[in-house]
Amino acid sequence: MKILLGITGGIAAYKSLELTRLFIKAGHQVQVVMTAGAKAFIQPLSFQALSGSPVRDSLFDCHQExxxxxxxxxxxxxxIVIAPTSAETLAKLRIGRADNLLTTLCLATDKPIMVVPAMNHLMWFNEATQENIQVLxxxxxxxxxxxxxxxxxGEVGAGRMLEPVAIFEQVMQAQKQRLQWEQDVLQGGAFWQGKSVLITAGPTFEDIDPVRFIGNRSSGKMGFALAEAAQKMGAKVTLVAGPVQISSPPCVKRVDVRSADQMFHAVQEHYKDNDFFISAAAVADFKVVHKSIQKLKKQAKEDILSLSLVKNVDIIAWVAEQPKRPVVIGFAAETEHVLGYAKAKLKQKKLDAIIANEVGEGAKGFESDQNSxxxxxxxxxxxxxxxxKxxxxxxxxNAIASLNLRSGCVESI
Ligand SMILES: Cc1cc2nc3c(=O)[nH]c(=O)nc-3n(C[C@H](O)[C@H](O)[C@H](O)COP(=O)(O)O)c2cc1C
Structure with missing residues (x-):
């Protein structure tokens, strides 16, 4: 593997000598890029000796092709691995600065970038740094x-750079995962190439008044992961996203919605143009009958507030009923009897397939990066x-591809 090792200005820069040695020993090629800050802490010559190539540090280099x-x-x-990553470089990466060789090449790449922050614990927990990390x-x-x-x-807290061996292992693990994905893309690519897929993701919010709503804990991560995978496998993807804090996968057409009604309208508009409809969104079953235009006031005498709710359209069932429809695949997010409820929903809503997903306390389904x-x-x-996910x-x-489901047919199950 060709590893570009970025070093920024922090005390932990010396640990990256050992990291360079581990990469080289394992047979990888390493090109070190240092910031001016990094060179204040450690000499480029040490990295050159270990990596076997001159360190690059200048954006304006007339000797380069x-x-x-x-x-x-x-x-x-x-x-690309940046270890250590200073608070300064994190901030630059977040806002897209291009004022040195390292930050500029990070802007100019589509390769994976791993950052390994190291700093004083107050710098690490500073709201600005934490926000930068979240955005990245x-x-x-x-x-x-x-x-x-x-x-x-001399202080104690969170901020120490991980040890070189731990960083090395994480880089290897990430590479293994990427190779796996590449294999997956190859496997399913033949089927998905040129197909069009409509995916819904995330929760819906049903407004009670201008400041309150009824929502749920869906993060949208599973639907976004499906959208990214489908796009990488060559499908044309339209993603109808409820209110989530996730950036869109590249080259995916995204339609943002808030309520179940808005999601329904977006699906109505797009389902006909798609070969597949995958409903990963956790759509609210009910909405408030009368949304208040003004903020509801707490009534001094009332201990109980009653809200009247009315059923939302069952979007997936609606699509499945259409005479000319895509292949329809649903999700069943359940807290108990997961497989039983999922099978019942598959049959009752006349879906082509369903993905059963355990959610709730102790389960992974919602909010997590993992799922089963x-x-x-x-x-x-x-x-x-x-x-x-x-x-x-x-x-x-890939599993859906192997089923060879075809659109346009409402099979009775
Ligand atoms: C002695 C000393 C130690 C420092 N250690 C760190 C550190 O561990 N982490 C960090 O984020 N910044 C640290 N800094 C601040 C950075 O070196 C400074 O923000 C610099 O501008 C980083 O630039 P760069 O990211 O382009 O290398 C330290 C500064 C000094 C003077």
């Missing part, structure tokens, strides 16, 4: 969070052990 070292390095790398995670950066322990400043699910059709079962997205699409 076409004078565009940042583009050449961005293309060369299979994986949402954009797909891998973040190896710092360890707790004694710090160079079962794909059920009228005559087959595919169980998937706990794994990342991103990987499950590919696995589910």
């Amino acid at each position: 076409a004078g565009m070292g940042h583009i050449e390095l961005a293309r060369w790398a299979d994986q 995670k949402q954009r797909g950066f891998e973040v190896l969070e710092p360890a707790v322990g004694e710090q160079a400043c 699910v079962t794909l059920i059709t009228k005559d087959s079962f595919f169980s998937f052990d706990e794994g990342s 991103k990987r499950l997205g590919f696995q589910l699409l």
Whole structure:
């Protein structure tokens, strides 16, 4: 693997000598890129000696081919690892600065970037740093969070850079996962190439008044993972997203909605143009009958507030009933009797397949990055052990591909 190792200005920079040695020993190629800050802590010569190539540190380098070292390095790398990542570089990555070689090549790459923050614990817990980390995670950066322990400043807390061996193992693990995804893409690509897929994801919010709503704990991660996997496998993807804090996978058409009614209208508009409809959203079953225009006031005498609710349209059942319809695949998020309820829903709503998903206390389904699910059709079962939702997205699409379901037919199950 070609690893571009970025080093920024922090005390932990010395630990990256050992990290370089571990990568080289395992047979990887390493190109070190240092910021000016990093060079204040450690000499480039040590990295050059260990990696076997001169350290790159200048954005304006006339000796590079076409004078565009940042583009050449961005293309060369299979994986970018920035260890240590300073608070300053995290901030620059978050806002997209391009004022040194490392930040510029990070902007110019589509390769995976892993950041390994290291800093004083107050810097780490500072709201600005935490917000930067959250935004970077949402954009797909891998973040190896710092360890707790004694710090160079003499204080104790979270902010120590992970040890080189731990970083090395995480990089290897991430590479293994990527290779797995690439295999998945190859496997399902032949089926999904050129297909169009409509996916709903996330919760819906049913407004009570201008400041309150009824919602649920769906994070949207499973639907977004399916959208990303389908797009990577060559499908044209439309993603109808409820209110979630996730950035869209690249090249996916996203339609943002808030309520079940809005989601229904978006699905009505798009379902006909799609070969598959995958309903991963946790759509509210009910909405408030009379949404108040003004904020509801607490009545001094009343201990109980009654809200009248009315059923929302059952979106998936509606699509499944249409005479000319896509292949319809639902999710059954249940807290008990998961498989039994899922099978009943498959039959009752005349779906082509259903993905049974345990949710609630102790289960992974909602809010987590992990999940374990079962794909059920009228005559087959595919169980998937706990794994990342991103990987499950590919696995589910491969399993669906193997079923060879066709659109336009409402089969009676
Ligand atoms: C002695 C010393 C130690 C520092 N250690 C850290 C550190 O561990 N983490 C960090 O984020 N910043 C640390 N800084 C601050 C950074 O070096 C500074 O923000 C610098 O601008 C980082 O730039 P860079 O990210 O481009 O390398 C330290 C500064 C000094 C003077």
